[in-house]
Structures are given as C-alpha cells and as structure tokens.
Amino acid sequence: MTALRLLAAPDKFRGTASAHQIAAAVAAAGAAVSAECDSAPMADGGEGTLEALGGANRRSAVTGPAGDPVTAPWRLSRGVAVVEMALASGLALAGGAARNDPVNATTAGTGELIAAAVAAGARRVLVAVGGSATTDGGLGALEALPSPARMTGVEMVVACDVRTEFLDAATVFGPQKGATPPQVELLTRRLKRLAQIYERDFGVDVTELSGAGAAGGLAGGLAARGAALLDGFTVVADETGLPERIEDADVVVTGEGRYDATSAQGKVVGGVAALAAAAGVRAVAVVGSADPGAVAAAPEGLEIIDLTARFGPSRAMDDPCGCVTEAVESLLRLQR
Numbered sequence: 001m002t003a004l005r006l007l008a009a010p011d012k013f014r015g016t017a018s019a020h021q022i023a024a025a026v027a028a029a030g031a032a033v034s035a036e037c038d039s040a041p042m043a044d045g046g047e048g049t050l051e052a053l054g055g056a057n058r059r060s061a062v063t064g065p066a067g068d069p070v071t072a073p074w075r076l077s078r079g080v081a082v083v084e085m086a087l088a089s090g091l092a093l094a095g096g097a098a099r100n101d102p103v104n105a106t107t108a109g110t111g112e113l114i115a116a117a118v119a120a121g122a123r124r125v126l127v128a129v130g131g132s133a134t135t136d137g138g139l140g141a142l143e144a145l146p147s148p149a150r151m152t153g154v155e156m157v158v159a160c161d162v163r164t165e166f167l168d169a170a171t172v173f174g175p176q177k178g179a180t181p182p183q184v185e186l187l188t189r190r191l192k193r194l195a196q197i198y199e200r201d202f203g204v205d206v207t208e209l210s211g212a213g214a215a216g217g218l219a220g221g222l223a224a225r226g227a228a229l230l231d232g233f234t235v236v237a238d239e240t241g242l243p244e245r246i247e248d249a250d251v252v253v254t255g256e257g258r259y260d261a262t263s264a265q266g267k268v269v270g271g272v273a274a275l276a277a278a279a280g281v282r283a284v285a286v287v288g289s290a291d292p293g294a295v296a297a298a299p300e301g302l303e304i305i306d307l308t309a310r311f312g313p314s315r316a317m318d319d320p321c322g323c324v325t326e327a328v329e330s331l332l333r334l335q336r
Contacts, residue, residue, distance in 0.1 A: 004035040004335065007249035009242060011268035012048045013257035013288050017320045019048055025321040026253045026286075029328035038249065040240055042268045045159030045214075045232015046130020050075060050084040052236050053126070060116045062109035063144075065094045065133035066101060074113050080124045081117035085110040085215055086131030089140075094133040097178035103186065105133040105177070107218050111144030118146050118154055125154065126235065127222060129215035130161040133177055135170050135187045137194040138221015145225060156227035158219045159235040160211035163266065166220040167191055169213035177216070191217055198224035233271035246272070247279045251335060253328055254283065257320075259290040259306070264299055273302040284331060286324050288316055305331070 008026035012019045019041035030037035043049040050056060056073030064070035072088040074081060086092065088109035094100040110127070117125050134140070145151065164172050170179065170187035179187060194217070199205050202224040206212045211229045212220030223229050237243060246252050254272040256263065264270035269285045276283035283301060289308040298304055307316040307323045316323055 004033065004332065005248060005250045006030040006035040006037045006332070007040060007245055007252040008037060009040045009042050009246075009252055009268075009272050010255035010286070011042055011044065013255070013320050016257060016288065016317060019043060019052060021321055022255055022324055025324040026328050028325045029332060032329045033332045035332060038245055040242055040245055042240075042242070042254070042272070043128070043232070043236050044130070044161045044266060044268050044271070045128050045235060046161035047084070047086045049128035049159060049232065049236060050082050050087065053082045053239055058120070060113055062088050062112040063106065064109055065089045065105040067106065070109060072109060072113055074117065076117060076120055076122055079122060080126065081120070081122035082126045082128070083110065083113045083117060084128045085218060086128075088113050089134050090131045091133040091177060092131065097176060100133050100178040102135060102174060102177045102179035103183055105136065106140035107132070107134045107136055107138055107215070107221070108140035108144050110218065111141030114141070114156070115144055115146050118151065123154055124157065126157050126159060126239070127227070128159045128232065129219050130232070132215035132218060134218065135174055135177065135179070135191070135216035137166070137191050137217035138219070138224070139194060141218055142221050142225060148225070151225070156222060156225070157235060158211075158214070158222050158227045158229050159232035160214040160219050160229055161232045161266070162214050163210050164213035166195055166206045166209065166212035166217050169217045172213065173216060195220070231266055233266060233268055237271060237275070243275050243279070246275050246281055249281055251282045251284065251332070252276050253286060255286040255324065257288040259285065259287040259304060260294045261291065261297075263294060270299065273299045277301050286327055288320060
C-alpha cells in the first residue's frame with residue numbers, strides 16, 4: 001500500500017503555539033499512521049514570517065520603537081534578506097498597547113535592518129510588516145534607508161498581512177496600539193501630509209496602493225522608495241514552493257488559533273484552502289476555536305476541526321499541540 005502523503009501547512013496559534021510547533025504536532029499524527037509528512041509552517045506576512053522562511057541567521061543592534069536599542073534577528077541567504085518589522089519596531093517590544101507611545105513610535109529600526117541587509121550584500125529584501133507599534137507612515141524607516149544610488153539593483157518586497165489603505169492606518173489600527181481618539185485624528189493628519197510629501201519627492205501616490213496602510217503606513221513609505229507591495233501569504237507560499245508541495249500531497253492540514261470571517265481573506269487558512277482546491281487535494285483546517293458563522297461560509301471543500309468544540313476550552317488553550325495531534329491522527333485513520 002502506498003503511504004499517505006501528508007502536508008502540514010499551518011499558521012501560528014497566536015499566544016499558544018508557533019507554526020513550527022503546530023506543524024510538528026501534525027507530523028506526529030502522520031507518523032502514528034505511517035504517513036509521509038512534509039512540513040511547511042506558514043505565515044501571512046505578519047509575525048512568524050521570518051521563521052516560516054528559514055529563521056534568523058543574523059542579528060543587528062537597531063533602534064527600537066521607543067528609541068531604545070534592541071537586537072533584532074534577520075536572515076540573509078544567497079542574496080535574499082528577510083526582515084520582520086515586528087522584531088525591530090513591534091508592539092511587543094514597546095510593552096504592548098498600554099506602554100506604547102503611538103504618536104512617537106518609530107520604524108527607524110526596520111529601516112536600519114534593511115540598510116544592514118543591503119550593506120551585507122542583499123540583492124532582494126523581503127520585509128514582513130505585521131505586529132507594528134508604529135503609525136509613522138514609514139518615515140523613520142525611510143530616513144534610515146541607504147541612498148537611492150546605494151539601493152540601485154536591490155529589489156524590495158513588502159509582504160502585507162492586511163489590505164488597509166494608507167490614510168486608514170491610524171483609524172483601523174491606532175486604537176490597538178494605544179492611540180486615543182484625538183491621537184488617531186493627529187496621526188491621520190500626519191499620514192495625509194506624508195502622502196503629499198511622498199508623492200512630491202518620489203512621484204508615488206501611496207493613497208492609491210492596496211496594503212499601503214500595513215504597519216501604520218510603513219508599507220506605503222517603502223513603496224514610495226520603490227518597494228512592491230504583495231499579498232503576504234502569496235509571498236511566503238511562493239518562497240517555500242507551497243503550490244507544488246500541495247500538488248504532491250494527498251491531504252494538506254492547515255490551521256490557526258481562531259477561524260473567523262477574515263480567515264478566507266488573505267490569511268493562511270484561506271490561502272492554503274484555495275491552493276488545495278485548485279490542485280484537487282483534500283484540505284483540513286485545525287483551529288483553536290471557530291466562529292460558527294464563518295464556518296458556515298467557509299470555502300467549499302475545506303473541512304474545519306474546532307479544537308475548543310472537540311476538547312473543551314481549557315485543554316484547547318493549554319495543550320493545543322496535543323489536541324492537534326489527536327484530532328489529526330483520528331482524521332487520518334478514517335482517511336485510510
């Protein structure tokens with residue numbers, strides 16, 4: 001009998017398990033039924049993207065979101081650099097929304113990481129932009145970037161985890177970063193002024209670019225300096241060869257901490273489900289919890305296993321990896 005070919009392609013379960021940990025839990029289920037398992041931990045351009053693309057092999061001291069020095073990990077391999085802005089300018093580094101200074105938080109450190117990558121010989125720089133503390137429109141990063149002449153021949157790609165427009169960045173995400181209503185108004189006025197400056201200085205109207213509001217407008221700022229703004233999941237999928245790996249599988253298991261209405265809109269679960277459907281491969285999403293309405297509207301063919309419904313909220317939260325292994329093993333035994 002030919003061994004079942006299993007692909008583990010989950011996102012992180014935010015706050016409880018990394019994508020690598022969940023993928024390992026799926027692989028353990030596969031091993032229990034003698035399946036061949038390929039592991040492809042995924043991300044959507046937000047936190048966890050660096051890990052999904054191979055993990056850090058470099059570290060640089062840069063300016064943190066509050067202006068204090070931080071040591072940020074990044075990756076350089078074969079001329080391609082991966083920079084995760086959350087590790088240089090992230091909300092977690094600022095101490096969360098309660099301790100963040102949403103008006104003055106800076107993306108300078110992210111720009112410094114890009115500069116370090118270029119100085120080290122990178123010819124392509126992938127910037128993952130989720131999890132930011134900032135709404136500076138990318139100004140801090142741009143001030144830290146090498147000159148346009150020094151950037152000649154360097155391709156910048158921004159992996160966007162949202163499609164928010166530049167001028168909406170403060171309204172949509174400012175409160176999550178600790179901004180009060182008056183501060184949101186101030187930040188929005190500043191973004192409007194920056195958009196005018198970017199168009200004047202670089203000839204790019206960032207207000208017309210989908211995703212330019214990602215990371216408080218950092219995506220738009222980098223676009224003004226020539227970066228391409230791309231769907232984050234697509235970037236990670238292409239870099240890891242996910243479409244081809246799905247075609248080689250019999251079953252693909254994806255997952256995330258919470259399945260809701262946004263899951264099929266540029267997130268990992270929706271992206272994996274679409275690739276699996278195109279390849280005619282069975283797709284299963286194992287999720288920490290799920291919104292019933294979203295499950296009812298899930299993409300055709302996607303099977304959803306709600307760990308909270310199956311194991312109860314306590315175990316689903318305390319032992320997500322064990323729950324994933326048990327649920328997937330049961331599914332695979334039925335598959336056989």
